Amino acid sequence: AAFAQTAETGTPVPFADLVALLERIFLRHGTSERVAAILAENCASCERDGSTSHGVFRIPGYVGSLKSGWVDGRAEPTVEEAGPAFLRVDAANGFTQPAFLAARDRFLEMVRDNGVAVMAIRNSHHFSALWPDVEPFAREGLVALSFVNSFACVVPPGGKAAVYGTNPMAFATPVAGGDPMVFDQAASSMANGDVRIAAREGHAIPAGSGVDRDGKPTTDPKAVLDGGALLPFGGHKGGSIAFMIEVLAAALTGGKYSREVDWSAHPGAETPCTGQLFIVIDPERGGTGAFADRVAGLIGNVKEAGQDRMPGERRYARRARTLRDGIPLAPARLAELRALAGD
Template identity: 40%
Template sequence: MTRLSLAAAEDLGFRALRANRVSELQARSTVRALVAAEADGLETHGLARVPAYAAQARVGKVEGFAEPKLERLRPGLIRVDAGYGYAFPALDLAVEALPEIARAQGIAAAYVARSHHFGQGGRPCEQLAEQGFCALLFGNAGKSIAPWGGKKPLLGTNPICFAAPMPEGAPLVIDMAVSRVARGKVILAAKRGEPIPENWAFDPEGRPTTDAKAALAGTMAPMGEAKGAALALMVEVLAAGLVGSSLGAFSSGVVSAEGGPPDLGQTLIVLDTAASPAFPERMAGLAGLYAEDGARMPGTRRLAARAKAAAEGLELPEALIAELEALAAS
């Protein structure tokens, strides 16, 4: 492992993407989000994604020079066309536009269309919570979960993300895939040649497996069994049905450079807490109840990792740094 400052890590990832047919806008926004995920301890959504992102840009699966475009569909609803570029610049545009609408109407929403992998979904929600909003983000992904009772993958791990302001300190952030674990953990294990726990995934025959490569060829285990599979379906409706993006069953995925654009979708919903006078008191009450019981509020470890990264930088595998340096020099 080698330690890099956050600025040095961001510069390295930026150079790696820029050298592989990616514009400054797309590269800067994307790497900023990846480094933020890395700092929060989410290495599956961090700089390890850059080689795949770069490979997709080189062959045109991702439009590296896309410029997101915003359209007002209804007074409280916008659509951001990501243009088959990375999701992050499009989400940045939505996060910038939604607060004004939500303050005027109490609620606002954005559909992000023709998009890509959106990584740490809690981040845009947290950015909105810091401005006094509750935010929900739903996004679909390429097929990796079978409907409960089936063996064939039809749905993605389809994350559900949420953030809310707290009376003191950082916002409450909840960010979870509807699979038992994020598929990125299985991808990372396969890349490293490591086994996975038996309850994470199934092989192509529907049997529990510890082989990460067999898991990637099979299906992910949904959290809560039938309930997790139902949540995956709910997100598919919100992120593909409403947005008009590709169903996860037909998306080309975001791991390989093969196929056409993934054409994924995200739906971001924002609620103005200022319209609810009791909100601060209720949130303070919740925080107090957690403190009394000694319970851990979600996000505690993420915030601790973030503070450590800010003070000490990031520890990154030397092999990953070498791969990024090679991409930057390509």
């Protein structure tokens, strides 16, 4: 993440061991085996790739939601065909990723048959990064876009009350001869997870990121979390993107708007229950026969022009390193995870 420091020191834990440890935590707190396996793989992948704001730091939040009864760790999603290229998925108050994966095979058939398809997921708790959802599509030769809304913690530009969530969007495209190009970014100045990490570690946040409870600019993460709010990135332009994501991920799917998320009766809950939209396109339907080469060419142009790093490259480099050397986890964090697993 842009702000949180990725831990590079600590006990190196092999990826498979981290997945197994997280799986035990989910199972111990009431999920089905399938849900535990999916969430453990997803969360360990975030930690592996250095997506620190959505790695193991989030495990107490997942547990809080499960323990408080806010989320159903055993939910059975339902998948409904709303047209030849439109799937509607009701996650039934469960986590989003198991609902998404339950529909994914049929969704891929729709994309192949029609050149494009939409998946609209509702009643779903997404508490992770989005890149794990979209990167695999690009590895299968497809272009993928996804949008999620979260919970009200972002004020519209010039506004006083939080209306939007941090509302991430992700884009993935195949690239000839290389890994997919994937960007995955919040519509806010920074992710709420990074604000929480800053508060925990006693760092200020960058000027212009957020406001306190009186609407005054602040660099104190605790003031943002305690009645304040984040700002959209890029002023009114980020505000419009946050708006679009509320429309696509909530109004269109039937999920809740970020400002409708009300977990006040579930102390400890942290996973917003909203919606997620996917739009996946088969780029071969463009008829150029050279799509992935063209994208590789564009990346070449961007790099020649002076951009030293494409989105996704940092993650891939860290993935290669941690798969070889293990994922460094601070001893206190590892102890906390083992305690949650009942080890």
